[in-house]
Amino acid sequence: PLDYEDVAQRDGFRLRIRVSDGLHDTTSNVIVQLIDENDHAPDIVGPSEVQISEDVERGTIVARFTVTDRDAGDHAR
Numbered sequence: 001p002l003d004y005e006d007v008a009q010r011d012g013f014r015l016r017i018r019v020s021d022g023l024h025d026t027t028s029n030v031i032v033q034l035i036d037e038n039d040h041a042p043d044i045v046g047p048s049e050v051q052i053s054e055d056v057e058r059g060t061i062v063a064r065f066t067v068t069d070r071d072a073g074d075h076a077r
Helices: none
Strands: 012-022 025-032 042-045 064-066
Touching: none
Parallel strands: none
Antiparallel strands: 012 025, 042 064
């Protein structure tokens, strides 16, 4: 699970994303940074891989994730 309190995760994650259509491929770097103000990390449920057509229209939703937080009050948002 993602947890800001874990010192190893505070600098975020550097991901290298590769996209391919079978003939062509390209890569991009993505940096994911965590922000946390509470003592419980959010629980994220969703796909770990998503296939996206090369002609998908701009603004199309490509994945949905469910996020829950065990904290209460303002920290549960």
